[in-house]
Amino acid sequence: MLEQITPLWPIFTRVKQTGKPLVLATLVNTSGSSYKKAGAMMLIEADGSTHGLISGGCLEADVAMHSKGVFANGNAVLLDYDMSDDSIFGLGAGCDGHLKIVLQLLKDDYLPFSALNPLNEQDRPLSLTINSIKSAHFPIGAFSIKQNDGLIESHPNIHQHLQHTKALNYLPAPRIVICGAGIDVYPLVMMAKQLFWHVTVLDHRPARLQLAPLNEAATLVVPLAELTTSLKPLRFDAAIIMTHNLDFDAKYMHYFAASEVPWIGLLGPQQRRDKVLKAANLSLHEINHRLKAPVGLDIGGHMPEQIAVSIIAQLQQYFLKP
Numbered sequence: 001m002l003e004q005i006t007p008l009w010p011i012f013t014r015v016k017q018t019g020k021p022l023v024l025a026t027l028v029n030t031s032g033s034s035y036k037k038a039g040a041m042m043l044i045e046a047d048g049s050t051h052g053l054i055s056g057g058c059l060e061a062d063v064a065m066h067s068k069g070v071f072a073n074g075n076a077v078l079l080d081y082d083m084s085d086d087s088i089f090g091l092g093a094g095c096d097g098h099l100k101i102v103l104q105l106l107k108d109d110y111l112p113f114s115a116l117n118p119l120n121e122q123d124r125p126l127s128l129t130i131n132s133i134k135s136a137h138f139p140i141g142a143f144s145i146k147q148n149d150g151l152i153e154s155h156p157n158i159h160q161h162l163q164h165t166k167a168l169n170y171l172p173a174p175r176i177v178i179c180g181a182g183i184d185v186y187p188l189v190m191m192a193k194q195l196f197w198h199v200t201v202l203d204h205r206p207a208r209l210q211l212a213p214l215n216e217a218a219t220l221v222v223p224l225a226e227l228t229t230s231l232k233p234l235r236f237d238a239a240i241i242m243t244h245n246l247d248f249d250a251k252y253m254h255y256f257a258a259s260e261v262p263w264i265g266l267l268g269p270q271q272r273r274d275k276v277l278k279a280a281n282l283s284l285h286e287i288n289h290r291l292k293a294p295v296g297l298d299i300g301g302h303m304p305e306q307i308a309v310s311i312i313a314q315l316q317q318y319f320l321k322p
Contacts, residue, residue: 002118003173003196011051021107023067027054028132034097039168076104076141078132104141112143120198123172129162174319177236179252180243181208184304189217191312227255242267250279257287265295
C-alpha cells in the first residue's frame with residue numbers, strides 16, 4: 001500500500017521544505033461499495049490544492065472545503081459520507097458505500113504522514129491507527145504508529161486506547177528484478193514504474209542499461225560469474241528472466257532458484273522452459289511452486305506491450321493475493 005503514498009511524497013517534501021502546514025485526509029473506514037479502501041490518503045495545501053484520491057473524484061472538492069476549518073483552528077475532524085443516496089452531491093456517482101475520513105493538520109514533524117516513507121530501501125512495514133471517535137481522553141486524529149519494534153504515539157497510552165480500532169497497514173511497494181535489457185523490457189519497466197513498484201534491471205552488458213527508459217529504473221551491471229556476491233544483499237519479491245539467450249537465462253535461473261525470491265517468471269514456451277531448467281541443472285518439480293513459465297497471463301497478443309500487460313497483470317494478481 002505504500003505505493004499509494006509514492007506520488008504524494010514529492011508534494012510532501014516540497015511543502016515541508018517551506019515549513020508550511022498541510023492537511024492530511026485519511027480514509028479510516030469504509031463499508032459497502034467504495035472506489036478507494038481504508039488507508040487511502042490525500043494531501044491538501046492551504047490554497048485548497050489537493051493531491052491524491054480518497055474516492056473516485058466525487059468527494060475530494062468537498063473534503064478540501066472542510067480542510068479550511070482544520071487549517072484555521074488546527075483541530076482534526078471526522079467526515080462521515082453516506083453515498084447510498086448519490087443525489088447528495090449531485091454527481092450520480094453510483095457508489096453506495098459509507099466512508100469515514102479524518103482530516104488532521106500536519107506541521108512541525110508532519111506525523112503521521114512523515115512516517116510513511118515509500119522510497120526504495122527506506123520503506124518499512126507499519127501499522128497506523130487513527131482515532132475517529134471523540135472522547136474525554138483523546139481527540140479525533142490522535143494516532144499510534146507501530147513499525148518493527150518501535151511505537152510512536154501522538155498522546156500517551158493512545159495505542160492501548162485504540163487496540164480495538166482497525167489499524168491501517170502499509171506494506172512496502174513490490175520490488176521486482178528484470179533479467180535482460182532487450183527492447184521488450186522497455187514497456188514492462190514503464191508499466192511497473194507507473195504502478196510505483198521498485199524496479200531493478202539486471203544485465204551483464206553495460207551499454208544495454210544506458211538507454212531510456214531503462215536508466216529510469218535502478219540498473220545493475222553484473223557479470224554472470226558474480227551474481228551471488230552482487231545480488232545477495234538485495235531483496236526482491238519477484239524476478240523476471242527474459243534475456244532471449246538460453247545460457248544466460250539458465251544462469252539467472254540457477255541463481256534465483258537458490259535464492260529466497262518467492263516468484264520467478266521465465267519468458268518463452270514450455271519447451272524452452274525445459275531447456276533452460278536442464279541447462280540450469282534444475283528439475284521442474286523442485287521449483288514448480290515458484291516458477292511461472294511461460295510468464296504472464298494468457299490474454300493473447302504478441303507485441304512487447306501486450307506481453308508486458310500480461311506479466312504486470314500476473315504480478316498484480318500475485319501481490320494482491322490474500
